[in-house]
Amino acid sequence: MxxxxxxxxxxxxxxxxxxxxxxxxxxxxxxxxxxxxxxxxxxxxxxxxxxxxxxxxxxxxxxxxxxxxxxxxxxxxxxxxxxxxxxxxxxxxxxxxxxxxxSRSPLWSKERISPIIAQKGQSLILHCRPPAGLPPPIIFWMDNSKSNSIVCVSQALNGDLYFSNILPEDSRSDYICYARFPHTQTIQQKQPISVRVLDNKPVDEREPVFMVPSESVKLLKCNASSFPTPAISWVKHNSEIPSGRASFLNFSKTLRITDVSEADAGEYRCIANNHHGSVHHTIRVTVNAAPYWISAPRNLVLAPREMGIITCRAAGHPKPSIRWLMNGLPIESQDPSRSVEGDTLIFSEVQTGSSAVYQCNASNEYGYLLSNAFVNVLAEPPRVLTLPNTVYQVIMSKPALLECVTFGSPLPTITWFKDSMLEGNAYVFHENGTLEIHKSHPSNSGKYTCVARNSLGLSENHVYLEVKEPTRILRPPEYREVQRSRDVVFECKAKHDPSLVPTMTWLKDDGELPDDERFRVDSDSLTITDVTESDAGTYTCIINTTLDQDSASAQLTVVEQPGAPTDLELTDLVARSVQLTWTPGEEHNSRIKKFLIQYEDALHQSGVWHNLTEVPGTKTTAHLKLSPYVHYSFRVLALNNVGFSRPSMPSRQYRTSPAAPDENPTEVKGHGTEHNNLVITWKPLTPQQANGPGLQYKVMWRQQAIETYWTSVSVANVSKFVVSGTPTFVPYEVMVQALNDYGPGPKPGAVIGYSGEDFPSAAPGDVRVLLLNSTLAEVRWSPVPLESVRGRLQGYKVHYHRERSLHQHSSHYNKQSTEIFSPNKTSGKLPDLLPYSIYSLRVTAFNGRGEGPTSAAQRFETPEGVPSAPSFFKVSTFDLDSLMLEWGPPYERNGRLTGYTFKYQTVNSKNDLGLLEELDLPSNQSSFTLHNLPHSTRYKFYISARTQRGAGPMLTEEAVTVLDRGTINALLPPRVVTSSLAPPLHTNVTSLLPPVAPAFGNVSSSMSKDGALISWEYWGTKKLLYVEYIIDKSDEDWHKEKVNGSQFHVLKGLKKGLAYKVRVVARGHDDRAVHHSEELLVKVSAMVSPQVDIATQGWFIGLMSAIALLILILLIICFIKRNKGGKYPVKEKEDAHGDPEIQPMKEDDITFGEYSESDFDEDHKPLKGSRTPSSGTVKRDGSDDSLVDYGDSGDTEFNEDGSFIGQYSGRSDRDARHDSSEPPSPVNAMNSFV
CATH class of the missing domain: 2.60.40.10 (Immunoglobulins)
Incomplete structure (x- = not known):
């Protein structure tokens, strides 16, 4: 402005x-x-x-x-x-x-300083007396050791050096006082002072005495002398020494107070004491202060005829006086618009042109303050100085400050608007025009207007507030404990306002991450690879935006297996125990959970370590029980959450003395392997259990309740002994005792064992079979006598096999099956039998030795069951409105077939099923044709075989009847491969042509005059579909044509005589193929004859009418001749004269031919021209009952899926072989029609 x-x-x-x-x-x-x-x-x-x-x-x-x-x-x-x-x-x-x-830095005046001699224990003062400088110098003392940190030495404020009690080691010739002048950065030094301390008299201890206490406003010194050196402490009378601003220096001899104020005035007491007593000295502190501002005068802008004040408030000690000046000169003349009242200037009814600068001078004996403040008399309309359209951004729930800096004279008033004038407790209106919103909410976002008004006009400004979502860390990093050399990932997922750009920063221990490639920072994570011990610490992720931030921290602990224990020591060595102690190794940030103690037996297994015992991780000693005759060495391993440490170094070897065994072998058993022996086995002792050399085993046995005395034998280095010549399967008492060169072990306990078993001698009797159903039978038998078992009966076995099926000419089977039953059973079930079959079975008893003799064979027949599914099921197109179904008999009839159950229903475009129709077909039928079906309709078919027990599982197929001829020029293929759409009826699915990709099915092609028609079914997600094609065996790129929502497409412009590979592809919006069908090979004929519907041609209608009239005339003539009882010699006349129209016809042609040479009665002979075989049935030559074979010239063929190609071309195979281009004979056509 x-x-x-x-x-x-x-x-x-x-x-x-x-x-x-x-x-x-x-x-x-x-x-x-x-x-x-x-x-x-x-x-x-x-x-x-x-x-x-x-x-x-x-x-x-x-x-x-x-x-x-x-x-x-x-x-x-x-x-x-x-x-x-x-x-x-x-x-x-x-x-x-x-x-x-x-500035001045004068030199010391030259002086001769005599050596100072002092007695040990006396106090001493070395005077500095520095020269006066501007500013005053800083004083310090040094000697050649560059040190003055001696407890009994201190420096006064005037620079003198005090010794409270001097010692012989204080003797020096180089005590130097230095003066440093900071303004000129120069140092001046005093002549060295020599001090010699005498030690020729005993030192008398004395109470402390003060040596010239000195004081300052900021520094309070307290120097005391005594022997021993006294301790110094400070207290303030009736108050506390300010802890935040007070410090103790030079072994508490100096009290320093910073930022001195009048409150620091008072009495300070210095106390010096040793064990002889104490003294104190009081220092009275008076704080004299130069003036300082309480409120300095401020500039004032007034409008004409306004009033205002300027205040000038200062404090100090003593209180400063206030003097006013205007434009640098004392205020003298009296002005009615201005008055002075002490520290305040009052203005009233100011006039234009009375602007001036006023000076306030506050002074006392310690200094002065001078400040300028102007009064500017202006008449100005309001002006808003804040930039227009300023956008303020603030985080939700934080205060928002919208500025409205204005200028105007008189001072403008500020009003804020947002849609309407703002008021209420939600807003704070500051004097400088700023609008404060305590707690921002998204509803506070928008446009704000501030209006400044005074008597001369108004001004307004618009600003905008945007309330943003706070930045929050949703998934903070979590504590991680990771093993050294492994990787660790800290996640830090945050949410922020979408309009703000965040930055992620990671810190380690509140500092930057190490400059190491092992630290990788991603958008929401920190990865540290190959972690080392130095990586342990606190990691903090900070998410920053321009408005706010959030942070979260997590600790990383790097763990490792503990260090190996050390210092193994053996104590308390006795015959059977020892005390082992050790020192644990480093825990490596994972508490030691336990210690594992191992031992090595150098006598028996040198180099092999065995686990002995474990102790908790809190212990470092263990009492170990030992065995005799072992050369022990011990080692210790520590275990934490990471794993075991390396083993410690082995302890020294400790050898125990031999002794008799302490225990006998375990797991002693007696059993027989033959019908006349007893095998005694045991688990041998380990070398540590042997307790001494010469280990043997004393094996003892006797027949239970029969023999009184034990039979025994001693063996070594074995774990079994065989007793021969025993009775079959009788109980024996068995014992095994250990002994060595130092005596036998403890008395063993006896166990019961049995001698060997023999095969059972009897077979189960009274074997019976009870049929439960066609696949399950129950066998019953009588148990064998107990004496015939000759051992321990373990159960019964039923051996059975299927001999053959009950059908004629069935094969024989020899596959054997066995069912085992427990010894307490006398019946059991035989599952999974085949129906309508003859089975044979035998039953045996078995013990530990094996099976006994078999029972007599029992034969039984299983009843009929339901058959398996038909062996195949297929559907083919028979005609425009017909479908032919064919099937094969089931592989497993399981009885006599009584017929087939056939069901079908329609399926619409939404896969909804129509009404289910059902037919019963005889067992000897293997095909069936459905006529008069609607065109272009999809059907689902079901078929199952039946016996007297019911129907077996079904097979399902689907197919589509061909389209009506007037719909399109080409036909869609019938669907021959589907899965069941009716789960309750579906038990088996035969897939003849499974689709290449799950999304496509029933892809087929057909030719028309417009091109190649490609049709398909698509079940995938909504994608862009293309039909792509390429000339077979070429290297060019695939051509593609987009499909618009249908399931067929006509490829036009294909070259005649070439073969093309065609496929259907579903692509995403990025043109990437998602699904594709199998590839079809489409052949384009060199010449495609146009399809003509001869039934609509005029010449054909006329020809048919003439033939019909001729037939009618012939029928009338034949009727007249029969009524006359005579014969019409047609054959003779034909032979004699020959009809010119019939003459060229071959005998194989279908014409109005001669009568058949047969024994039929004349009254039953057919009309002339018919050809009837002896069976009385009319033979059909191919498909000559169909008009399809008699159209215009062209090949008639079927696709492999049953669709027609050139369905109305009208040229038969025979015509094709004659390679004739003439139109077909109307007589032939008529004969076919009749």
Whole structure:
């Protein structure tokens, strides 16, 4: 905006401006205003004429002075108090009084310092007395060790070095005081001080005494001397030392308080104590403060005749005084529109042209503050400074701030609108015009208008608010525990507002991810491959948008098998036990669950380690029980969630002494392998169980309840012994005892065993068979006598086989089947028998040795059952309105066939089934023709065979009757391959032509005068269908034609005499093939004869009428001759005269021929011209009862699926063999018609 504005100081040099004499002097003074202000300077209260001194320059459009002293001028000549004024037509602003001084770093005066001699334990002060500098220097002490960190040494605020009690080791000749002048970056040093400490007298301990306490507003020092060195502590009277701003330095000898305020004033007590006593010193702190602002004056814009105030509030100690100036000069004249009341200027009824800059000066004895504030009297209509159409974006549920920065005089009032004026608790209207919405909601989105009004007019502005969905992490990363060298994935799936662009950032331990290719960041995951121990830590995913962010963290723990235990030690060694202790290895971030202790027996199995015992992971010792005669070495393995550690190093070897066995062999058993033996077996002892050398086994046995004394034998290195000559299957008591060179083991217990079994000697008797149904029979028998078993009866076996079927001329079968039944059973069922068959069975008993003799054979016959499905079932097209069905007898008749059950029903385009029709057909029939069916209708057929027991499973087929001739020029093929559409009736499906792809079926072709008709059925999803074709055995690309919603398509323009490969393809919108049919081979004839319907031709109708009239005349003549009883000598006249029309005909032709040479009575002879065989039936030559064979010339053929090609071409095979191009004889046609 180009509005007048009084000057305002924007940048100035500090009040105390210390300069470096080696550089040019730059005194800053920058200001702004409209019009741009001009600048002037005063020095020591007098006007500074810039033009008088060529070394003094002022920067253009600035008040900054540059004093050039690079030519050797002395900086001291320019020292003084400078003040800058910035002036334009509306007023004058002034800067602070800037005191310009040159920095100084004087040298120490030369002095001779005598060595200092002190007695051990005394206090000592080394004085520094640095030279006065500008600014004051920083003091520090050092020696050749570059250290002053000694508990009994401290430095005072004036730079002196204090020793509370000096020690012999404090003797040095190089105590040096340094003064560092920061402004010139120089360091000056004092002459070294030599200190010698005497140790020739005993040291008397004493109470602490203070050594010249010193104090400061910021630093409180407390130096005390005593021996031993006292401890220092601080307290404040009636208050607490401020913990956040107070610190203790130099072994608590210095209390430092930062940001000192008047509240820090008071009494501070320093306490020094040792075991001899304590002393304290109180330091009274008074805080004197230079003035500081409470509320600095602010610029004021007033409209004519308005009122306003400027306040100037400052504090300090003592309280500062306030003095007002206008345009840099004291306010003297009385102005009725202005009054001064202490720190406040009051304006009323201001007038145009009374703009000015006012200065407030707050000062006390410690300093001053000066601030400028202008009063600008303007009359301006409102202006909205916020850019129009600004779009604010905010996250839902967050506060929204819509700005409306305005200017105007008088000060405009701001009103906000959204459809209507906004008001209520949901909104906050700030003084600066900003509209705040506490909690944003999507309904708050939209256009907002702010209107600024004052007495001179109004202005408005439009802004927009968009409330966005918050960014949220829906699936945060989860804790992962992964083994070293494995991979780990952290997922971080987030949701954000669709209009915002998110960025995903991953951190490790709040820092950037390592620069390592093993770390791969994807859109919603972090993958770390080949994890190492250094990868452990906290991983944080941060999803950022321009408005908000969300983050989530997860811990990665890298685990590994524990480290191997170490330091194995054996203690408490006794004959049968030892104490083993060890030190666990590293857990590797996975707690040790247990320790596994293993041992090696170097005597019996050197190099083989056996598991001995396990102990919990919290223990590091184990008491181990040992066996005699073993050379033990132990090792320990640790187990955590990852796995076992490497084994520890073996312990030292411990050898146990031999002893008699502690136990006997286990698993002692007695059984026979022959009918006259007893085999005694046992599980031998291990070398560790032997307890000593010379291990043997004493085997003992006796017949139970028969023998009193034990028979025994000692054997070695075996685990069984065979006793021969025993009775068959009798009980024996058996014992096995271990013994070695040091004695026998404990007394063993006896077990019962049986000697060997023999084959059963008797067969089951009274075997009977009970037929339950055609496939199941029950066998019953009497059990064998117990004495004939000669062992332990294990059950009965029924052996049976099918001898043959009951049908005549059936084959014989020898396949044997066996059913086993438990010994307590005397009956059992034989499943899965075949109906209408003769079976034979035998029953045996068996024990552990085997089967006994078989029972006498029993033969039985199974009754009839239902047959299997017919062996095949096919449907073919018989005529335009007829379908022929053919089937074969079932492979398994299972009885005498009584017939076939045939059912069929229509199927519409939606696969809905029509009314079911049913027919019964005789058993000797194998085909059936359905006539008078509607054209172009789809049917489903079912057929099953029957016996007296019922119908067997069905076969199903589907087919379509051909289209009506007037529908299209070519015929759609009948459907011959389907699956059942009626599950309750369907038990078996025969698929003659399964489709290549699941989505296509019944793909076929036929030729017409328009081209090749391709038809199909499609069951796939909705796709774009194309018929594609290519010349057979060519390398060119496939041609494709799009299909528009139908299930047939005519390919036009195919070249005659060529063969084409054709397929139907379903493609997606990306032109990628989804399904395709099998490929068809379509042959285009070299010459296709046009199809003519001769029944509609005029010449054919006339010819048929003449023939009918001729026949009628012949019938009348024959009738007259018969009534006369005479004979009409047709044959003789034909032989004598010969009819010129009949003469050329061959005997094989179908004509009005002669009478048959037969014994028939004349009254029953047929008309002349008929040809009747002796059977009395009329033979049909091919399909000569059909007009289809007698049309115009052309080949008549069928496709393999039953569809017609050239169905009305009218040329028979015989005509084709004669290769005649003449039209067919009307006599032949008539004969066919009759």
């Amino acid at each position: 180009k509005l007048p504005q009084p000057p305002t100081i924007t940048h100035q040099s500090p009040k105390d401006f210390i300069i470096d004499p080696r550089e040019n002097i730059v005194i800053h003074c920058e200001a702004k205003g409209k019009p741009h202000p001009s600048f002037s300077w005063t020095r020591n209260g007098m006007h500074l004429d810039i033009d008088e001194d060529p070394k003094v320059l002022m920067k253009p459009r600035s008040g900054t002075l540059v004093l050039d002293i690079s030519g050797g001028e002395r900086a001291e000549e320019y020292e003084g108090v400078y003040q800058c004024s910035a002036h334009n037509e509306l007023g004058t602003a002034v800067s602070n009084s800037i005191i310009l001084r040159q």
